[in-house]
Amino acid sequence: MIFTALQRIGAAAHKKAAAFFVIFLLFAGPLAQAKTILPETATPAMWMVEKGEAKVYFLGSFHVLPKTMAWNQGDVQKAFADSDVYVMETVMDAKGQGEIAMLMMKNSMLPPGYSLKTLLDDDHYQKALKLTAPLGLSEAQVTRLQPWYLAIMLSAQTIIANGLDPSSGVDHTLQGLAEQGGKEIAGLETTKEQIEALAHHPLEVQSAMLSDTLDKMDQFDDYMHDYISAWASGDAKQIEETMVEEMKSYPSMYEALLVNRNKKWAPKIAELIESGKNVMIVVGLAHLVGDDSVLNILKEKGYRIERVQ
Numbered sequence: 001m002i003f004t005a006l007q008r009i010g011a012a013a014h015k016k017a018a019a020f021f022v023i024f025l026l027f028a029g030p031l032a033q034a035k036t037i038l039p040e041t042a043t044p045a046m047w048m049v050e051k052g053e054a055k056v057y058f059l060g061s062f063h064v065l066p067k068t069m070a071w072n073q074g075d076v077q078k079a080f081a082d083s084d085v086y087v088m089e090t091v092m093d094a095k096g097q098g099e100i101a102m103l104m105m106k107n108s109m110l111p112p113g114y115s116l117k118t119l120l121d122d123d124h125y126q127k128a129l130k131l132t133a134p135l136g137l138s139e140a141q142v143t144r145l146q147p148w149y150l151a152i153m154l155s156a157q158t159i160i161a162n163g164l165d166p167s168s169g170v171d172h173t174l175q176g177l178a179e180q181g182g183k184e185i186a187g188l189e190t191t192k193e194q195i196e197a198l199a200h201h202p203l204e205v206q207s208a209m210l211s212d213t214l215d216k217m218d219q220f221d222d223y224m225h226d227y228i229s230a231w232a233s234g235d236a237k238q239i240e241e242t243m244v245e246e247m248k249s250y251p252s253m254y255e256a257l258l259v260n261r262n263k264k265w266a267p268k269i270a271e272l273i274e275s276g277k278n279v280m281i282v283v284g285l286a287h288l289v290g291d292d293s294v295l296n297i298l299k300e301k302g303y304r305i306e307r308v309q
Helices: 002-015 017-027 074-082 094-106 122-135 147-161 170-180 191-199 203-232 236-247 251-273 294-300
Strands: 046-051 054-061 085-088 184-187 279-284
Touching: 046 074, 054 074, 054 170, 054 251, 085 170, 085 251, 094 191, 122 147, 122 203, 147 191, 147 203, 170 184, 170 279, 191 251, 203 236, 203 251, 236 251, 251 279, 251 294
Parallel strands: 054 279, 085 184, 085 279
Antiparallel strands: 046 054
């Protein structure tokens, strides 16, 4: 049955669900340039707010990284060590992983009367069938999938095939260290809120995003190199000009994945700033740059934000 097949194919993706949001942002970007050589070390962008004696750090995450890239060092390592509380988008413990897998499966199928074949043009539909054939899915199974789910399935498998590892992503790595160190761990949203932000979009918007994803699969390695290199060098401006600005061409996605989530997070972050505790907050870098960023919302509330790396 299709659900058994999807559980098998999607198992790795479900387990590392935090990586999903970078996928849609990634493929919203412009055409990739020639592949860059990834640096061995990274100095990702980090900001800080001081409130009395307490410090709250904001580290821009990249959710999938090469296992060999060294980034948890220097100022990042010190900020994490000094923090009492570790905050991430969603806490991905065993319960959270189970919930997100269940919610993804629940939202993976098209409504009755719809098929992927009628939502995509023939060229994109045939490419979707070609790419899913090695995964063991038949045309009858593929044509029933929601476009957002298929885009994630294909992208997640390609991420793994290209040697990138969600387990090496910033948020996942620091969560493990926080657990080992007995730090308080908190999330800014629930797994349900995260999936709803991704899955509940008009089918025509989902189909356009899937078509973009299919168009760019052949250059996947180049895209990942471009964005990881920008993240590793702390080039927040490049992330804003590519990933964030291009996302605006899909207004409903932009609103749901970035704007609305930032607005919901800001009051929770303000409470953390006022808590008197040292806190490290790790979210995707796209949430920390641009006019609609969570940092800009906090600035408008009167907080002074300082770039520290």
